[in-house]
Amino acid sequence: MGMAAVCGTGKIGADMATLLIGNGVPTVVIGHSQAGMDRCRNTVGRNLNTLEAEGKLTSSQREAVFGLLSVTKDFQAARGAGIVFEAAAEDLAVKQEVFQKLEAVCAADTIIASTTSALPPSVLCASLRHPERLLVAHPFQPAHMLPLFELVGSEKTSPAALERAKSFLENDLNRQVVCLHREIEGFIVNRIAQAMFRECLFLLEQGVASAADIDKAVHYAIGMRYASIGLLEYFDAVGFDLESSIAQTIYPTLCGTAEVQALVRQGLETGKTGLAAGKGLYRWDAERIHDFELRKRRPYLDIFSWNSPI
Numbered sequence: 001m002g003m004a005a006v007c008g009t010g011k012i013g014a015d016m017a018t019l020l021i022g023n024g025v026p027t028v029v030i031g032h033s034q035a036g037m038d039r040c041r042n043t044v045g046r047n048l049n050t051l052e053a054e055g056k057l058t059s060s061q062r063e064a065v066f067g068l069l070s071v072t073k074d075f076q077a078a079r080g081a082g083i084v085f086e087a088a089a090e091d092l093a094v095k096q097e098v099f100q101k102l103e104a105v106c107a108a109d110t111i112i113a114s115t116t117s118a119l120p121p122s123v124l125c126a127s128l129r130h131p132e133r134l135l136v137a138h139p140f141q142p143a144h145m146l147p148l149f150e151l152v153g154s155e156k157t158s159p160a161a162l163e164r165a166k167s168f169l170e171n172d173l174n175r176q177v178v179c180l181h182r183e184i185e186g187f188i189v190n191r192i193a194q195a196m197f198r199e200c201l202f203l204l205e206q207g208v209a210s211a212a213d214i215d216k217a218v219h220y221a222i223g224m225r226y227a228s229i230g231l232l233e234y235f236d237a238v239g240f241d242l243e244s245s246i247a248q249t250i251y252p253t254l255c256g257t258a259e260v261q262a263l264v265r266q267g268l269e270t271g272k273t274g275l276a277a278g279k280g281l282y283r284w285d286a287e288r289i290h291d292f293e294l295r296k297r298r299p300y301l302d303i304f305s306w307n308s309p310i
Contacts, residue, residue, distance in 0.1 A: 001082030001168050005030060007098050008087030009040035009071070012115055015143035016085050018047040021068040022057075022144060023173045024309040028070045028077040037071045044069060047144055050297075056304050064309045075101045083111040083168060085137065092119060096127045103129055111161050111168075113137035117190055120183040122154035132158040135165055138187055145300035150187045152180035174305050201263050202255035204281070211281045227299075 006017045009031035017040065020027040031037040048066060051057045057065070070077070078084055084106065088098050095114065102112060112134045114124055125131035135157050138150040149169050153162050162179070169175045180187060186194065200214050209217075225234065235243060267273050267280060274280035275289065282288070 001025070001164075001172065003027065003081050005078040005081040005084040006087055007078075007084060007102070008089075008115075009033075009036035010087065010089075011043065012139070012141065012143055013085075013087035014040045014043035015047065015141065015145075016087055016115065016139065017069060018044050018144035019139075019173060019306075020085075021065045022048075022051075023307045024065075024068070025172060026068045028072060028081070030075055030078060031071065031073055033073075037073065041069070041071050047142075051304070054301055056301065056306075057308060061308050068309075075105055078102060078110075079105045081106065081110055083113060083165065086112060086114045086116075090116060090119070092123065095119070095124060099124070099128055099134070109133060109161075111135065111165050113165055115139055115143075118186055120154070120185070121152060121157060122183060125154055125156055131156040133161050135162055136187075137165055137169065140189065142300070145297070145304065147174075147176045147303065147305070148189070149175050149177050150180065150189065151177050152183060152187060154183065172307070174307050198255050198257065198261070201261045202257075205261065205263050 003026040004020050006013050006020070006027060006029045009029060013029060013031075017027050017029050021044070029037070029040055031040060045066065048057065048062045052059060052062045084102055086095060086098055086102075088094050095116070099112060102110075106112075108130050110133060112128075114121070114134070114136050115138060116124065116136055117138055119136075121134060121136045124136070125134040128134055131154065135151065135153040138152075140146040140148055151162065151166055151169070166177050166179065169177050178188060184191070196218075200218075203209060203214055204211060271277055272279045275284045275292075278284050284292075
């Protein structure tokens with residue numbers, strides 16, 4: 001692929017840039033403001049500092065990696081990129097404006113990979129002159145640490161573009177890739193996550209258990225079980241007979257709402273909207289946030305894998 005480009009200086013853009021340069025890929029990040037560009041460079045620096053402090057990079061590797069990064073407002077810098085990761089705001093008009101600017105400077109076969117978490121590629125590619133090169137490559141936060149990408153194209157995406165993107169993610173960036181056969185809202189992981197969020201909020205609203213105990217159940221059963229085996233593998237292992245019996249008992253009682261739940265609406269109305277607000281389902285003080293960030297990072301560090309330049 002040669003060099004790569006990232007459009008967007010937010011957290012996802014900065015983490016994607018970290019992943020790219022961490023695997024030895026010269027990368028230009030394109031932003032629209034000096035403040036955003038400065039923030040992006042600082043975020044990449046902090047990402048690398050954390051990895052060095054954790055013993056995942058040497059100081060010489062960190063220096064070599066950071067030297068592969070450039071940040072600019074000039075879309076001309078994307079000329080010559082083999083792949084461009086679009087990480088602009090989750091707004092269709094904003095993304096399509098980015099695509100138009102990229103098409104003005106990039107070669108016809110440059111892959112444009114959107115990092116959107118929900119917008120379908122058939123909608124994203126509507127305004128492109130070369131819709132066959134657009135696809136979705138959806139990472140998971142933090143994108144420079146989690147190994148998974150969801151890859152999906154529209155009916156217009158060329159098989160060659162999908163194969164090149166898959167090869168780049170797997171071989172150059174050492175990532176795990178799941179390929180969707182067709183578009184669907186939320187792709188795979190977010191659909192499963194939303195189903196779990198909905199049911200857990202329902203259990204809270206019904207007074208079945210506390211948030212802490214629901215999380216304990218997830219942590220010490222669901223999380224540990226599926227860290228090493230597949231959910232559908234386990235379904236097969238249990239067997240269709242037993243699972244169908246369980247389903248007949250539980251399915252009718254599961255939360256089936258298609259609306260945002262009352263617990264969330266109440267939080268939005270009262271300003272209790274989660275970690276950033278200091279209170280949501282939990283109370284978030286500095287000590288709890290620090291502990292949470294350490295626990296969240298630990299599994300990713302245990303499986304950390306880059307093709308880092310020496």
